[in-house]
Amino acid sequence: MGSAASVGVTVSIVSHGQGKIVSALLSDLARVKPDAKVILTYNVSELEVDLPEVFAENAKIIWNENPKGFGANHNQAFQYCDEPYFVVVNPDIRLSDSPFEDLARLFSDDESCGICAPSVADPTGSIEDSARYFPTFGGLIKKVLLGEQGRYPVIQGTPTTVDWVGGMFLMFRADKFRAVNGFDEGYFLYYEDVDICARFWRRGWKVVYEPRARVTHDAQRASHKSIRYLRWHVSSMARYLLKHRSPMRFLFDY
Structure with a gap:
């Protein structure tokens, strides 16, 4: 494995009143990737977290006047990306080791690789289903009637x-993220990841899952607990299906 300093990354983190877990993630990042450029966005009013000293000269702090969606926040952060790789990380991710070198190696080995992601474990060590097949109308029917989840083994x-x-x-190759104009901000919180992967594939750029790189994720799964979040989830699903699977997709910009 190469040294952490050999991979130039800009890491985008968005806090939604999550200072405690953001602080833990920043501490992890300072340990495994001290030369990362960090873009930290406060999406709501909260107390500012203390940045690790290694990021003091290499961080950008953004305070939103009004809350933005997932895609809008990370697109805003990307304006400050001047590294080869742009990395979107949820606040509830923890890093025991650096995944960056293994992922960057995939980009180096294959120019057509546009997005890479590590395996994702829950706090017990079980691997989550973070790699999936694209959703379809038929797949949703199978999920409801047969319980099929559309997951890779x-x-x-x-x-x-x-x-x-x-x-x-x-983890994105920054030039390719720029070429597709980043995330579709018409979504709010859900399906931005599905959509951008679909748009990368339409350009002939691969999405690659690297099981040898690993992060830990303490998922909040708010859509399972809140009607408001569930409503956002359903509306984003409908937008995706219309955009990518329907004759009405001309209504949306690629």
Whole structure:
């Protein structure tokens, strides 16, 4: 594995009143990737967290006047990306080791690789279903009637091309992220990850899952607990299906 300093990354983190877990993530990042450029966005009013000293000269802090969606926040952060790789990381991610070198190696080995993601474990060590097949109308019917989830089997050993990967940790080749104009801000909180993977594939750029790189994710799963979040989830699903699977997709910009 190469040294952490050999991979130039800009890491975008968005806090939604999550100072405690953001602070833990920043501490992890300072340990495994001290030369990262950090863009920290406060999406709501909260107390500012103390940045690790290694990021004092290499961080950008953004305070939103009004809350933005997932895609809008990370697109805003990308304006300050001047590294080869742009990494979107949820605040509830923890890093025991650096995943950046293994992921960057995939980009180096294959110019057509546009998005890479590590395996994602829950706090007990079980691997989450972060790699999935693209959703379809038929697939949703099967999910409701038969319980089929549209998930890849657990991937082990070697990198694998997949349809899409969950947005809790995404590493982009920055020039390709720029070429597709980043995330579609018409979504709010859900399906931005599915959509951008679909748009990368339309350009012929691969989405690759690297099981040898690993992060830990303490998922909040708010859509399971809140009607408001569930409503956002359903509306984003409908937008995606219309945009990518319907004759009405001309209504949306790619």
